[in-house]
Amino acid sequence: MNLRLFTLTFLILTVLPLSAFAHGTEAEHQEEGLVYNKIAEGGLLISVILLLISVAGIIVISKQIKSVKVKSQKGQKKSRQLKRSSTILKWISAATLLSSIIFGFMTTRNPDAEQESTIGFQHIHGLGYTNDGKRIYIPAHDGLRVFSNGKWQIPEGEKHDYMGFSMVDDGFYSSGHPGPASNLKNPFGIVKSKDLGKSLEILDLYKEIDFHGMAVGYDSHAIYVLNPQPNSKMDDTGLYYTLDETKTWSKSQMNGLTAQPASIAVHPSDKKVIAIGTKEGTFLSTDFGNTFESILPGVPASAIHFTKENKLLVGGLEEESVLYEINLDTMEKNRISIPKISNEDAITYIAVNPQNSSEIVFTSYEKQIYITKDTGSSWTQIAKDGAAIDSKDKNETN
Structure with missing residues (x-):
């Protein structure tokens, strides 16, 4: 599993979409209401997919760790690498869980209603x-x-x-x-x-x-x-x-x-x-x-x-x-x-x-x-x- 590629993909798909909310003009604020739900729903979907992939990766690596023979020097080195990979995936799974919660909350919001609260x-x-x-x-x-x-x-x-x-x-x-x-x-x-x-x-x-x-x-x-x-x-x-x-x-x-x-x-x-x-x-x-x-x-x-x-x-x-x-x-x-x-x-x-x-x-x-x-x-x-x-x-x- 290429963890660098996985991490980069995670950052692109979960962090960059948030820049779509950085509008500055009145015309852009009109467009925000139209794309808000799509971005929230898309972010939630991507976060859930990445969470599932990272959890699956943790399970696979855990099984590999158990099967490694740690008596040999080669086995010890592989075990350390797998444990580092498992730790990284655990951090990624925690981050995707958090982003899933955030995007899930965003999908329940009604931006139009919030804007209308101050007419x-x-x-x-x-x-x-x-x-x-x-x-x-x-x-x-x-x-x-x-x-x-x-x-x-x-x-x-x-x-x-x-x-x-x-x-x-x-x-x-x-x-x-x-x-x-x-x-x-x-x-x-x-x-x-x-x-x-x-x-x-x-x-x-x-x-x-x-x-x-x-x-x-x-x-x-x-x-x-x-x-x-x-x-x-x-x-x-x-x-x-x-x-x-x-x-x-x-x-x-x-x-x-x-x-x-x-x-x-x-x-x-x-x-x-x-x-x-x-x-x-x-x-x-x-x-x-x-x-x-x-x-x-x-x-x-x-x-x-x-x-x-x-x-x-x-x-x-x-x-x-x-x-x-x-x-x-x-x-x-x-x-x-x-x-x-x-x-x-x-x-x-x-x-x-x-x-x-x-x-x-x-x-x-x-x-x-x-x-x-x-x-x-x-x-x-x-x-x-x-x-x-x-x-x-x-x-x-x-």
């Missing part, structure tokens, strides 16, 4: 309530996050990178990219889910385009997209909409819109009403985006959201981050008090509880998340710098 947001790509008003859904680059009853959790479903995410009364619509473990192709085009991410239905432009600027009417399901490049359904860039689940598309003229769109929102029930936020202010259209009028000039708008009470919430920047509520029936404007956030920060997404218009939640570029249940009289921070905060750790800000 965070690598990015935030949308925001919305379920129709019963009990859950808030946020796509966070590596799948969905849910806030309900003061607690955060990661729901069932693949960890897709959702973009243009829009909650509706019976689920959500989205664009984006498939998660690393998914069999879906990239990019999504437009997809929808009626089971809140457990499964996806592909609607249109699959494998063609990813819409970052996309909004859907909460009840009407009218879909509007800001098309960044021509594709098989859209001959040009610009604003397009569909009222029949992407079967047909129409191009909006966008007359009166004088600045580059930064945010987009669709009225929950009126298919022809859409708002766009820009650096020059907020613009409203009541004819499918063909003509726009400025309704909040001079306030760069970073986020907008329609309520079921025919109001428009606008997150913007003046000397600091602000939140306005515009009554679209009277055009009366009301500034809602919000927590002070960094001057380098701004509101990115806004949502209002469909069952309680006093409950508002917003996110920011720096991944702060705040919620109020009294239209801004008091706020609770439920995420800080991308780290989720449960209600037991909540911080209220007046």
Whole structure:
């Protein structure tokens, strides 16, 4: 038996695979979850095989030692060699037993569950309530996050990178990219889910385009997209909409819109009403985006959201981050008090509880998340710098 070769093989097969866990970047951490179990299971198998081989070697050598005639000088030399070999194999068997225990423990761990014990947001790509008003859904680059009853959790479903995410009364619509473990192709085009991410239905432009600027009417399901490049359904860039689940598309003229769109929102029930936020202010259209009028000039708008009470919430920047509520029936404007956030920060997404218009939640570029249940009289921070905060750790800000 060549013990040097055996020892070298042992080191290669049991020690080197551990280097696969030495990841350093966020992208590599995503891959770690996919290969973790395979490495653990492979390491366990190799360790068990080497343990069995070393034990078998010890048994064979023990029999050889008993058969050696130690009265002769040659026999004594052979006996010493066999005993040294037996000692080495005993150390190897001890090491493989230990590695078998370690890899066995690793196979019982759930790295995803450990990562989920501290819920965070690598990015935030949308925001919305379920129709019963009990859950808030946020796509966070590596799948969905849910806030309900003061607690955060990661729901069932693949960890897709959702973009243009829009909650509706019976689920959500989205664009984006498939998660690393998914069999879906990239990019999504437009997809929808009626089971809140457990499964996806592909609607249109699959494998063609990813819409970052996309909004859907909460009840009407009218879909509007800001098309960044021509594709098989859209001959040009610009604003397009569909009222029949992407079967047909129409191009909006966008007359009166004088600045580059930064945010987009669709009225929950009126298919022809859409708002766009820009650096020059907020613009409203009541004819499918063909003509726009400025309704909040001079306030760069970073986020907008329609309520079921025919109001428009606008997150913007003046000397600091602000939140306005515009009554679209009277055009009366009301500034809602919000927590002070960094001057380098701004509101990115806004949502209002469909069952309680006093409950508002917003996110920011720096991944702060705040919620109020009294239209801004008091706020609770439920995420800080991308780290989720449960209600037991909540911080209220007046």
